[in-house]
Amino acid sequence: MSMQLNITNKKEKNKTSLIKVLTNYSVPILFLVICLIGVYASKLNSIYILNEIAVRLSRNLFMVLALIIPVIAGMGLNFAIVIGAMAGQIGLIAIKVFDLGGFPGFMMALLFATPFALLFGYGTGLILNKTKGKEMITSLMLGFFANGLYQLVFLTFMGTIIPVDNPEIILSGGVGLKNALDLKLIQYAIDNLVRPNIMGVRIPVVSLLLVVALCFVIKFLVKTKLGQDFRALGQDINIAEVSGIKTDKIRLIAITISTVLAAWGQVIFLQNIGTLNTYNSHEQVGMFAIAALLVGGASVTKATISEAIVGTLLFHTLFIVSPFAGKNLFGDAQIGEYFRSFIAYGVIAVSLVLHAWQKYINAKNREKLE
């Protein structure tokens, strides 16, 4: 009798823990299922998919990791990482102007991008400090606005105010950058440094090592005094303020770090792609990075490194397979492409709604208690 009870108890325990796992990881599990269906429907061979995943993890994960610190610091999803991406592109344009290639060229691009990223990050932080509680919509609009300024500089100032005389990158009229810049001179500069072929999958070891290094840096950073301040701000900005933390300054630091990381992430990304679409490469960076982070189970107030990794893995698997799956299922690759942009926007929308709803319910409960 008692044994039987024990067994049922155990079963129940198992059941509850399974439910717990399912609810805690509902988003990644849902996407895992969608990905598996997509992989099956795409009829792609596994070596191809694994190769693509290795490449995409190495080139996109850096940017996704750049989002984590602002989330911890309670500033929400930093849509303004597109501004960081612009700084990265400025670095790339600089090495194109000075014609620096290979690994040194790559390092120089990072070097050129950093001061711009610091400056832009600081500016973003100043504006976000003026719009506390509305950081996300502000950073989104700021990204759009900065895109306008970026276009203004590179369409009209290049060749006029900024003297550049290089027919390879300047439009035929002598003013403005061309729409597409060839980055062959640094393409695969770090991807191909060490690239062993393991069972048909070519792994860009150095790029992945950079990502791993960043993971450790973030892990370390969160444990320092600064990291504690970030978390204090994330929990309750008012209490943090009262307990003597200079909240505005900490927020500036958080957003600046994020912007610099985004700049480097963009350089790594374009190093793999090999072409800079001067006026478009940065546009959707924010949306894709944020969607990837959320797919991993992160939210507006909570993001971890493992969520970033899982999210990038799942989201980009979906990216690889969805055009093929769309073609096989509906006879139209376009449907798969629209589906993945719907997923990207949709996952952001749902996550924002859930967060705001939770906040609203909490506020209501507090009101009732009072």
Place this chain on the structure above:
Amino acid sequence: MKGFWKKITDRYGYPKVFITLFLIILCILAVVQKQNLPGLLKDSLVRVGMNGILVLAMIPSINSGTGLNFGLSLGILCGILAGCISIELNLYGMTAFFVAILISVPFSAAIGYAYGLLLNRVKGDEMTIGTYMGFSIVSLMCIGWLLLPFQSPEMIWAIGGKGLRTTIALADRFAKVTDNFMSFKILGEPVPTGTLLFFALGCLLMWIFLKTKTGVAMMAAGDNPKFATANGINVNKQRIIGSMLSMIIGGIGIIVYAQSFGFFQLYTGPLMMPFMAISAILIGGASAKKANISNVVSGTVLFFALLAISLPVINKMMPEGNLSEVVRIIVTYGVILYALTKVGRDE
């Protein structure tokens, strides 16, 4: 001078003053460049009529307390869908135009109701959520446009015979029907009388609505929700009414826009449209909490005249590249950004 400057910026707000100055400079440049001035005037009027109703759609959402309607693209999608249905029904001219409007209303009302329910659960985050709801539904509708069972050969791809085209020409249907209604010529250029009248009528109806019992209740709910609740007003219901009205007007707005433009833009076309309307009403002096008809009219005139005049003037100065588009981007988002920093300070 300094006192005068402070007086006008306090009274009209920085966006309005700066945009007005910019517009004056552009006008002077246009004269210096010997541009076709009556032509520019006509272009400005056409653009004002074309976009006015879309800007008007911001009024109910702002005044009911749901803020600037960043999710207006939902209403715009309803309008486009209704327009496609009217073509599918093989209608022409004014009939097609008004049937499209009639069909759009129930769609927009339903979407607006659902959107209002959503916004009531996410108070305080309407702007971010509206933006991303708009983005995600627009991209979902991209699949919809491919799969919806439309048959009219004018609208579906010639090859494959399935899925709607990215732009649907209205030249044979209802392009310019209100533009040409009662149109007369000033200085040799036709005035889009009908569209301007339609815009004026819309403004008048909105003005009257805001004076009715429902309108007053809606404004009260938006102005001070706690006070309104104390006075027996159901704030959530008023917010739903506001977002329904906003979506309905947005749906009508895009039909008017397409009528004047001559095309429906499907797929990602509506993605960024709400931002233009938002920017226009902010230039008119509205805030995220308060807006009136004069904000709509002055904002629409200033912003769209600016766009219409900057295009030829700037292109003459800088033929390379697309500088006037850059100016549009900077003005649109700069104004929204400025308004957001103001909201932060108010609280």
